[in-house]
């Protein structure tokens with residue numbers, strides 16, 4: 001898989017620091033699962049995190065802290081230990097990364113799609129934790145365009161299947177559009193088939209102008 | 222959490238990174254060996270050394286993240302227990318001991334302090350371990366990378382160090398960093414991009 005569009009550098013750092021909410025973390029980890037380049041980038045950012053952590057002035061632990069912890073380990077036993085290499089997650093269909101499969105099951109076709117506009121289907125993914133963001137799948141028919149729009153907040157779109165094109169180029173499977181709220185774009189789905197995307201979007205706190213309001217029913221946010 | 226002057230602490234950190242550089246590398250190798258002894262022989266003496274070095278740092282880091290001292294003690298124990306239990310999964314070619322222990326502490330912070338889920342991170346880790354592709358990387362490569370990341374951190378201008386520190390150590394969201402520093406969100410983002418760009422250009426020699 002050749003990936004042309006990657007994570008923003010600021011996103012790599014935020015993900016490594018643990019600053020993204022669950023919706024955005026799922027989209028980022030789904031891309032990272034497919035992208036060697038961003039996986040390395042995250043590792044480098046985590047290396048920075050490790051060095052910063054190593055550099056804090058140590059806090060005293062109190063007498064016998066190690067013994068107390070070993071006692072706890074002995075009480076629980078070694079059952080929580082991983083003595084064998086972890087098994088990879090159950091193989092998902094191509095284009096369905098493991099971090100996403102955990103939330104929607106093993107097939108993109110079997111999710112509960114609902115038609116939100118002609119040629120546009122949507123599936124909301126509910127998350128165990130409440131966040132200020134929504135996570136959903138979008139499937140848009142080939143040849144369709146989404147009217148030019150900005151976003152009410154940060155938005156990330158990961159292409160799972162098919163492709164679209166906008167001002168920033170062609171986005172095929174594995175590509176991520178990591179846009180901040182000031183960017184406007186007008187995606188056109190390529191003619192050879194529908195495009196399925198995973199989207200995390202900050203719940204907009206304000207709506208800008210008519211277009212955003214027109215789009216609202218399309219995205220249902 | 223005590224208010225500190227912007228950049229003051231990092232200036233100290235940068236200095237100690239620079240001074241410790243040679244010793245620091247040896248320390249990294251030593252810690253890697255300790256983890257290997259824990260994995261191979263369930264060596265408790267090795268674990269005690271890891272605990273005595275990282276436990277107080279993990280605790281201090283959690284307190285900086287906004288946890289009170291009692292909760293930080295509790296979480297630190299959880300983190301160190303995970304280190305013991307998952308030590309077989311530590312692969313030195315993917316990073317230093319400090320990198321690995323940081324990710325465990327970060328995941329605990331996400332689950333327990335932010336009350337979100339670290340599951341997406343664990344899935345990526347599993348994929349990484351399962352792929353284990355022959356990509357020409359090894360421990361030496363990982364060590365060189367860590368050394369260059371340390372250099373890059375030490376050379377960051379204060380205002381970039383500061384956003385790194387607030388994000389990684391104090392667990393502030395991007396918007397909170399902007400608020401704390403009284404700068405627009407876009408400024409925080411661009412400082413983060415500049416900081417990461419510095420890391421990237423340091424690492425380019427290895428590509």
Ligand SMILES: [Zn+2]
Pocket residue numbers: 003005006007031035036037038039
């Ligand atoms: Zn990427």
